[in-house]
Amino acid sequence: MAGFYVHLPFCTKRCLYCDFFSTTLLPRRAAYVDALLQEIAERKKELKDPIKTIYLGGGTPSLMDSIDIFRILRTIGTDDAEEITMEMNPGDANPRYLQEIRQCGVNRLSIGIQSFRDDLLQLIGRRHNAMQAIDAVHMAQEAGFDNISIDLMYALPSQRMATWKADIEMALHLGVQHISSYGLMYEEGTALTKKKEQGELEVVDEETENKMYDYLCKRLKQAGFVHYEVSNFALPGFESKHNSSYWDGTPYIGAGAGAHSYLPPVRSWNINDLKAYIKGVQRGNLKRGQEVLTENDQYNEQVMLGLRTAKGCMLSPSVDRRLTVGNYIQSGLLREEEDGRIVATQKGLHVLNRIIEDLMI
Ligand code: SF4
Known part of the structure; x- marks a missing residue:
């Protein structure tokens, strides 16, 4: 898809x-x-x-x-x-x-x-x-x-x-x-x-x-x-x-000035200037920025986007589950599902950016 x-x-x-x-x-x-x-x-x-x-x-x-x-x-x-x-x-x-x-x-x-x-x-x-x-x-x-x-x-x-x-x-x-x-x-x-x-x-x-x-x-x-x-x-x-x-990493193309695309593992973006975009397409040299996401980058994206959803995300074994995650679970900011996914609670949604930062590698 x-x-x-x-x-x-x-x-x-x-x-x-x-x-x-x-x-x-x-x-x-x-x-x-x-x-x-x-x-x-x-x-x-x-x-x-x-x-x-x-x-x-x-x-x-x-x-x-x-x-x-x-x-x-x-x-x-x-x-x-x-x-x-x-x-x-x-x-x-x-x-x-x-x-x-x-x-x-x-x-x-x-x-x-x-x-x-x-x-x-x-x-x-x-x-x-x-x-x-x-x-x-x-x-x-x-x-x-x-x-x-x-x-x-x-x-x-x-x-x-x-x-x-x-x-x-x-x-x-x-x-x-x-x-x-x-x-x-x-x-x-x-x-x-x-x-x-x-x-x-x-x-x-x-x-x-x-x-x-x-x-x-x-x-x-x-x-x-x-x-x-x-x-x-x-x-x-x-x-x-x-x-x-x-949020789940499906490939997509974004067309138009300033639009972003994601074709794993490459994220790219068109120039966000109307005139430059039109000229670029006409001349066949449309400027696009791009970055290749490393495995770590892809994991971090999965945490950043997944934790915003009700499905939550899986954590890397390298994240200190006992301390970092354990503390958040104890404080009622995160909960762990039976399949091991970590989900933010309503209280956790208020401080989501801080939690996400802690769970990234
Ligand atoms: S200026 Fe246009 S793009 Fe920006 S918020 Fe208003 S309607 Fe949306």
Whole structure:
């Protein structure tokens, strides 16, 4: 089994917290798609296994014409694909567009809702409002999508526990199958971080952020969702196949500016500059960085990614099980399954980065 990721980096404006590779140069879309199709056609031969999952991520893929989505998917080849996800901004949803992308083969939507509060959405610079978010989910359901994921953010500036609880209830009320939820990160150099440094924001403290996360986990579990990765929750059977393949080391190709690929043991990444990417493909000398993962690197990745999931990971015999792992188990941060896999507990998820560092070799 293999995966295919396509990066569609266009956005109409930058969200204030964003540090992803994205661009507002919308007029470059046509040239970008031409380059993308060329890269896909050339590189898909590198995959030996059938492509089971495809993910159209961004940026804002829903800013692309449906005909471009069709051309991209046709070039990748969807015959073996079980899951084809496309990210969508709520403001771009309309019945016709949703029908068209469904006809192209998209069978899973990931809608970037983030919050159902207009004041919070404005504060982080999103271009949609709460009503558009609700409408987007309804329209997608009416268009026949029965595998819908939404993104929700917590620890937004001035967010209260009560408003966070209301956001979760709204998500449940909408009847989506999957929820990805992330605490806001103040990344270096973003407009939001500057506002924070200038004292313009009411920042949520760590204790409240942890409480928001714990509440999320508890409430979604109560509602029947499986907490299958630190930030991901799904009704049984609706876990993202594509994302799960990242966590278990499945080979994948990432096409487009800034996209990463993994063909074990080689990880590579395209240049994250729109103009340089298009020129590189056209001239046949696309710049790609790469690293060959040693056995240790692969083990460390397995720990880093596996411990974020409900499946956990196997540890190398060279890790001091008695001291390091034993201490964590005794403190209730890790538990050991019957087959020897190590899994993080809810308490452990709060200090996961520290645990992971200790378990790496
Ligand atoms: S829509 Fe996504 S990629 Fe685009 S600016 Fe906002 S957070 Fe960044």
